[in-house]
Amino acid sequence: MSTTRTTTATNIAHLTGTTTITLTEDELDPYVTHAPTRRWLTGPGLPGDGGLLTFEALRADGLRTVGDSTGDPDGRLAAELRDRLVIGGILGADGRERESVLLDGTTGEISTTYFLHDRPDLMDLRPLAPSLERLVRCATAVDELAALRGQFASYAGRLGPQAVAEATRQLLAVFEAGGTGGEPELFWKLAAVVRPLALVAGPGTASGLTLDLPARLLDEEFGASGIVRFEDVDFPKALTHAPTRRFLREVGLPEEVVWFFLDTDTPLQTLAEYCADAPEGVCAEERLPAHADRLIRLGHLLEDTSLVVDGATGAVLSWSEPDLALRPLNADVSTLAFTLWLIRRERALDAVHELTEAYDQLAEAMSWTLAGVDPVACDPTPATPADDGWRYWPGMFEDEPGGGLCAEV
Template identity: 75%
Template sequence: MGATDTAGTSVITLTETDLDPYVTHGPTRRWLTGPGLPGVGALVTFEALRADGLRTVADATGDHPADLLPAGLRDQLVIGGLIGAEGPRTESVLLDGATGEVTTTYFLHDRPGLMDRRRLAPSLEKLVRFATAADELAALRGQFAAYAGRFGPEVVDRASAQLLALYEAGSDGGEVPPFWRLTAVIRPLALMAGPGTRSELALDLPPRLLDEEFGARAVVRFEDVDFPAALTHEPTRRFLREAGLPEECVWFFLDTDAPLPTMAEHVADDPAAALPPRADSLIRLGYLLEDTSLVVDGATGAVLAWSEAEAVLRPLNADVSTLAFTLWLIHRERSLDAVHDLTEAYDQLADAMSRALAAVDRTACDPAPVGPTDDGRRYWPQMFEDEAGGGLYA
């Protein structure tokens, strides 16, 4: 096995000897000894191949007898893994040495008999092409360079259609594997809103984006009389007056019964209630769960989640513009699921949602603690992953 640097990218290639006796499929042998595989991309890594060489699933399961594995898995070759929004995942990439097909699996070391495979690509060549296209979309380079600096619904639709057409053309019978289908449908949603210039917030949302998604009657706009004196951040005040927020969306519920209170005012009748630091400057917009308040910092516009049960204040979104984008993203995904059956691969969908959100609001997904009491838990990725809660299902 060897590694060469091509344009700064470490490429993994194998020798004919490395491939014997594992790979008998001619085109796959030629690909591995020729163009090879990139070490790490944004979605897929082949570093396991560099570190361990070719090995079968049976070899990789360690001490468990190979006959505990499903027959179709034992001789599959472990060549890499998928990369999640926050780093390497536990889903391994497998190669069929006889056919060249590429699939994925989760290693269940305590229950190997329950392991299964999911389609990823009909060949290594198509896998590299699929992953490269997704990377180019994320970076707006290569075949997606024309979208740089462009945002809005038309851009989202065109980028999604272009990526989906590429995946259909490279899939057997045009049937796109779930991982790439949801990549083509979800990832371009990050192009809906551009950096905030007019709004002086993180994002400039397209005009009436929330009205068109939720319906005008479901979007609440505030008046100055609704704001406490502590809300001094003018871009936040302007956004709440002009764009507003949906009254509710899956895990989010807006307070509309009275003028927005500070957290100190919200619990004034409950002297035993725990309060976050600077409670007089945190304005409660609504709630996420029964014991979790959604608050905005009146001075900076930062959006935070206050867990009353844990007495922990965590970052939620960069500001109200990215909060609105998050709610739009969740609502839009549920509509798209009804058409594209995105929840067929729920875990992969949850990761794609986190990637789309992180592309416009790193605060919402970055687990790096921002204070001594911050444990790094982030609400939105946690909710996306909660399949039992059913929030991403249409």
């Protein structure tokens, strides 16, 4: 059925306030023969905008096959892929399209693939949904959870483990409804068990920081002995940001979490003081960032990277000694604590649900969840002329070859 014919998506209407993409009967020929799918594409259609999925490919190019999209001059593309229709993509936390969403025009089934134009023989399929109707329903539920609207509007103002558990159950119920009776596709299971974790904390009204964490959240996750709380004597004079001082004193931080290690041997130092005390050749004062005397070193990350907090503003940053880069890490210590809690929770959930079976999708779910709570942690927009836009936490989540989310706790 592969052909070079293309169509243009038309009839872009406004339904319930959302731009919707539909196709005419003529535009579906000869690509889509599955009657329920034809009815959906000429009727309810597909959302033109959304947080999880994009169907801009359909709007821009109309229906086209994978074979047409790759060219596949050597015939290396698997037969099961060649006639699948490219209708959209899954969006990453940074807003860029990750996987492509494909439609089987004969059965109506939806799957995903990564386009490998240089190696089409390595492309494969992963199931996403049995129909367009179910795809739209599941994606809508994820978007409504993220915005706390629609069926998840009642979670606005709620926080804590109970809210997380209830939202997970509600999402799973949506994903399982109308299915085959078994578990939902792994992509949706990931969304159900990871994305609601953002509900554990609420906006920071009492703390003066980005988040208010439930009392004893970190103690219950890491054990009381795994949390370090500081005293005023531990703080350098440069740490003048009162909410940060209070958080470190009353809530504290985990001593060690995979890619983070807290400094506990001595009172906290500024980055300048740390450099001055370091063995000769380890740290050169002239290579430090500006205002190193107000950057308090809380600990270190991997690869010769210090984790510092701006003593005046409370912003949390990473200082990479090898490339002399000061980059945003978290909005403040409250979202840093949430990030460390999120990583620890993922480990526990993986032991039950085997989330790393779809590693790339898990990494994206983690980044989406973190970005919903702390956009600073995942926003690639350069903060300074020397900032290259790389962000530590999403980078670590994605680093499957280096251990990533499978690394030892």
